[in-house]
Amino acid sequence: MISSDPVADYTPTSERHMPVYETGTDTSLANVDHMIRYAYVAPFVVGKRVLDISCGTGYGTQFIAQQGALEVVGVDVDQSAVNFASKFHAHPNATFIQSDAHYVRQLEDASFDVIVSFETIEHLPNPRKFVVELRRLLKPDGQLFLSCPNDYRVAPWISEFHLHKFRFPEFRELVLSTFGEAVFLGQHYSVSSHIVKPISPALKGVRFESYQNPLPKDFFEREYLENLSAIENADGYLAIVNVDESQLQNQTSISQSAFQFLMRLLTETLPQSDQVNQLNQELQQTRLELDRVNQLAAAAQTRIQAMESSKFWKLRATWFQLKRKLGLPTQE
CATH class of the missing domain: 1.20.5 (Single alpha-helices involved in coiled-coils or other helix-helix interfaces)
Incomplete structure (x- = not known):
């Protein structure tokens, strides 16, 4: 049953990403971090039954539904977050349920074509049990997208809510010991500068439009890369199961607002x-x-x-x- 006032009942923490139109605060920096992962899976969800486990406030679940998924189920342990998601991120193809991520008793074995779980595993008391649960819910030929932050990096936002820290070899072993094979990618935060042509007024942005309407192919014809670390020193890791490596591309998440936010912080600091x-x-x-x-x-x-x-x-x-x-x- 949905609360009569999900906003009043829901008290977000720093671990629950909420877009700016709901919080009234600048979340552009977090958007760059969070939305690139959902954007990355967009080509793989069309016409599929998808599970977004530990969906939080549901913005990613809704986004997946908007990309053409046949059905999306968002699962979160916090009932107030589920209530919030059901009201503010509703979609005809999306449903939200409350459950512990270690075992989702409402869901049947091998019932999902695609499972996404972003920045969840580090919060859980038993990460291995969680990964085994993902295997139970995934179809034999289903695809898994599982991410984890590198909390050994130097950063001001290492979370107090994380119960576990994973170096890349530890994360890799956890995935491979359960699924046998996987492709691993690194997520890197960086400062970038772009020279672009003006965008037609007809394409003026709406919420998350840059992901709903991807940039044209070869939008950036030339790139300059000063430095990018090896995956062991990435800011986060992404494990992908049952996707051929040839289907995977490098991807970037762009936000001028995030850069301006950082500049304001520096100006004040x-x-x-x-x-x-x-x-x-x-x-x-x-x-x-x-x-x-x-x-x-x-x-x-x-x-x-x-x-x-x-x-x-x-x-x-x-x-x-x-x-x-x-x-x-x-x-x-």
Whole structure:
């Protein structure tokens, strides 16, 4: 049963991606990360029965349905997320159900042509049991698209919600030990610059249109690649089962808004960074001055000790004692 107010009942976390038109905040950076994976599977879902397991708020499930899937089932453990998805990402070919991803009792064996599960496995208590469940639900000749972040990379957004971290060899072994064969791709975040022809006003963008209406073939005729790491150091991994490697292409996700978002962050952060640097310099100077004062104090103490132990100082002390005994005035 769908809640009468899914928005009021649903409290998103940083792990639940929600597009900007629902949150009112800039999610362009996350869109670049999340939507490229759904865009990648678009050619493989046409006319197919598809499972989107750990679908979150359902934006990806809806997107798959929009690409021509015969049926899409979105599964998530959070009932409030399922309610939200059912209201805001509804589609005639999409349904949403609540279930633990380790075992979806509502679904029959070998019942899906395509299964997608993006950035799920790292959240689960038992990743191997989850992968075995995917094998149960997938048809013998079905296709699986399974992604996982590389939490060993240097990044500010390593999630507190991740229960497991996978290096590429560990992720690869987990998939191959269950499915036998797979093709592995790396997802890399990068900074890019594009020179493009103006787009006709008739093609002006709507929500996710760049994925619903792919760029023309050879849209980028020439590319310049400065550097791209090996898959072991990618920002994420994508395992693909039962798809011939010849069918797989490199793909990019483009967002000028995401770049502008990063520039705004830098613009706001750099002045603060300058202030912190100035304070650190002042602190370092204060420490140097304190060290100099301590050195002077130590030197003075050493001189006093040397004077007190000298013959003159001892004779002086004896002289003053004698004057006191004789009742003579003393000025020490």
